[in-house]
Amino acid sequence: AIRPDRLLDRLERLAAIGRTDEGACCRLALTDEDRAGRDLVVSWMRELGLEVRVDRIGNIFGLRRGSEDLPPVMSGSHIDTVRTGGRFDGNLGVLGALEVVEALNDVGARTRRPLVVAVFTNEEGARFAPDMLGSLAYVGGLPLRQALDTVGIDGRRLGDELERIGYAGDAGLGLYRPHAFVELHIEQGPVLDIEGVRIGAVESLQGISWQEVSITGQSNHAGTTPMRMRHDAGYCAAAIGTKLREIARELGGDQVCTMGMVRLHPNLINVIAARATVTVDIRNTDEARLQEAERRFADFLEALAHAEGVKIETRRLARFEPVRFDDGIARVVERHAASMGLSCRRMTSGAGHDAQMLARICPTAMIFVPSIGGISHNPAEDTRPEDLAAGAEVLLRTLVELAS
Amino acid sequence: AIRPDRLLDRLERLAAIGRTDEGACCRLALTDEDRAGRDLVVSWMRELGLEVRVDRIGNIFGLRRGSEDLPPVMSGSHIDTVRTGGRFDGNLGVLGALEVVEALNDVGARTRRPLVVAVFTNEEGARFAPDMLGSLAYVGGLPLRQALDTVGIDGRRLGDELERIGYAGDAGLGLYRPHAFVELHIEQGPVLDIEGVRIGAVESLQGISWQEVSITGQSNHAGTTPMRMRHDAGYCAAAIGTKLREIARELGGDQVCTMGMVRLHPNLINVIAARATVTVDIRNTDEARLQEAERRFADFLEALAHAEGVKIETRRLARFEPVRFDDGIARVVERHAASMGLSCRRMTSGAGHDAQMLARICPTAMIFVPSIGGISHNPAEDTRPEDLAAGAEVLLRTLVELAS
Numbered sequence A, B: 001a002i003r004p005d006r007l008l009d010r011l012e013r014l015a016a017i018g019r020t021d022e023g024a025c026c027r028l029a030l031t032d033e034d035r036a037g038r039d040l041v042v043s044w045m046r047e048l049g050l051e052v053r054v055d056r057i058g059n060i061f062g063l064r065r066g067s068e069d070l071p072p073v074m075s076g077s078h079i080d081t082v083r084t085g086g087r088f089d090g091n092l093g094v095l096g097a098l099e100v101v102e103a104l105n106d107v108g109a110r111t112r113r114p115l116v117v118a119v120f121t122n123e124e125g126a127r128f129a130p131d132m133l134g135s136l137a138y139v140g141g142l143p144l145r146q147a148l149d150t151v152g153i154d155g156r157r158l159g160d161e162l163e164r165i166g167y168a169g170d171a172g173l174g175l176y177r178p179h180a181f182v183e184l185h186i187e188q189g190p191v192l193d194i195e196g197v198r199i200g201a202v203e204s205l206q207g208i209s210w211q212e213v214s215i216t217g218q219s220n221h222a223g224t225t226p227m228r229m230r231h232d233a234g235y236c237a238a239a240i241g242t243k244l245r246e247i248a249r250e251l252g253g254d255q256v257c258t259m260g261m262v263r264l265h266p267n268l269i270n271v272i273a274a275r276a277t278v279t280v281d282i283r284n285t286d287e288a289r290l291q292e293a294e295r296r297f298a299d300f301l302e303a304l305a306h307a308e309g310v311k312i313e314t315r316r317l318a319r320f321e322p323v324r325f326d327d328g329i330a331r332v333v334e335r336h337a338a339s340m341g342l343s344c345r346r347m348t349s350g351a352g353h354d355a356q357m358l359a360r361i362c363p364t365a366m367i368f369v370p371s372i373g374g375i376s377h378n379p380a381e382d383t384r385p386e387d388l389a390a391g392a393e394v395l396l397r398t399l400v401e402l403a404s
């Protein structure tokens, strides 16, 4: 059995790195804070006797040998956060897997297959797009060179930042070809909390469409320029934000759309903006509906550019189709939850996760625990300690079964 | 007669200070660039034999004595710019008045009344609100202490910046009580250019309403948070931008509305924004219609806060009623334009100007010259050299008449 006190203690110690005034975790990928978090996790891996390897994109792997030299069962997640992240997003998946290793060490148990604890680079995508960049590169979905050349929101090159923090490793991508991958994560959405269910057996993950939209208008004077003569990039940014809301309402169901980032230039009170850059995040569990949302948005941009007399360019930042996880592993998760007396439901994931990339190369599923109030990417993100522990215990039993 | 070559040369030399890569002037008020511009203008004032005084809010005055010790005729403008300003906005009014002084020096002419060339602090309002801050304080419309305590978009205090650049003068506010004030300025709007008219005799100036709107929502995950559970400050910013366009369309006429500045927090692609700050610039030539636009906007904010479940706060940054200038001076301007064979029309100003503040204490009017394409607050802002010269010549004749 896992030891909740150890798990909670590690979660707290990792959360202390990059803590902001408002109590958030700020460990954007490949910053000094991310480095400090990585160093701490690697030191724990070594304490637990894991063989640590770092690959060329900075993914970290801790290997616990099995009784046979077979493809390993892999578990893990990420420890990078958004700028206003909570303590558990990603971290639970990594430290939960570490706790599984320590619980096995406690009783001297040896699994048949090796176990690998994985920490993937830049899962959040908040600094470098796309999200899940490290796991995507790992499974061959993004060439190494292109991944290293990614430029972040601060203009820094990913490869340079990786060198700078000392995590440009020498292991090749796809170092271990897993027999199975299981990721423990907080739900981040409201479903389990609202329904009072303790464990989610995640069987699918919705499609994600990210783009950056750049608008080039004409700066002019806010007082002297008649409305009909404007080429207002700031207005276009606003129109995009309200249109996204409209698309979500029209398509209904679980369609979500978000404009999370806006930058205007020159961004002054009495100057019609010359340029705007915004990000657009569109998601749907259904690929056809996701494409319909993208189509409506593209049509809107074309009409907007024409009506306002501006140039609008889009840059694709991420595009992932909905993923179906392995039904067999989801059933293993359900069975162990039931054996522990924990309520459990099949569900889909609203967030992107490294598991969705690993699913391309091996049977994969996820275990969710409730997020109080469905709040995430927010300093107030929280999960009850007993739910964190329950999730880790289900993970232990699932990994042991898959590794035997 | 004025000498166009000297005027154009001074305009170029001043424009070189704070020039950006894209060819704009960037001399935000009380920055190092503003200081360099001030130093240059003061050196020119001294060369021309003017007695230079600086007041407590940093307004600069160059006095040319008359044959009698009467209240002076004042002329001038500002030399601060927005971040993407043109070469002539404000600068023409200051350097045009300097050229008038030099033309009088050339022929050893002495006016009956003294002439004062004025350079007012922070006219643009792009760094510190309100706009026309220096002239507003000069005429007693803003207490000195409050003016000095103004905090800029970069968090700096105006009084500290004034000390830092060495322009916290010792002259009291309202140093000279002018007999009349005349300001030469580029139109910044399209009217003269479209109509092919060379000179504008400005008889009025529209009302200006500036506010900052702060929205506090709840950051959350862009993928996991259902639309109905969002408290999205970024969406609210967008809704404000599109509502302003709607209000302008509904009210019609010369109503203009602009959202020039937007800041989101945390401003990341997959995070619903927790907070947003935007600026709102609403103008109308008619006070009743301006109030109607403000009312509709306030009602909208209330409904939006309720619908989205966010807190919305507003802060007043500037509020000036429409101004009527002195009809007598406008007639003097018309007469001199006519005598020079220049087409001329009465008109209103879309932009705010120091003249609108001086109009509170003395007969005031303005002289406009065309802006090519009506473009301003833009590096491409331009006025034909012959129009710059024509405006300065009309200014010369108007000042000489008023000072005699």
Ligand SMILES: NC(=O)NCCC(=O)O
Pocket: A089, A090, A123, A124, A125, A131, A132, A188, A350, A351, A352, A353, B221, B223, B270
């Ligand atoms: N788990 C998580 O928040 N991942 C970030 C990628 C996304 O935006 O869904």
Ligand SMILES: NC(=O)NCCC(=O)O
Pocket: A221, A223, A270, B089, B090, B123, B124, B125, B131, B132, B188, B350, B351, B352, B353
């Ligand atoms: N002349 C000028 O651009 N003044 C700035 C104040 C305003 O926003 O109208």
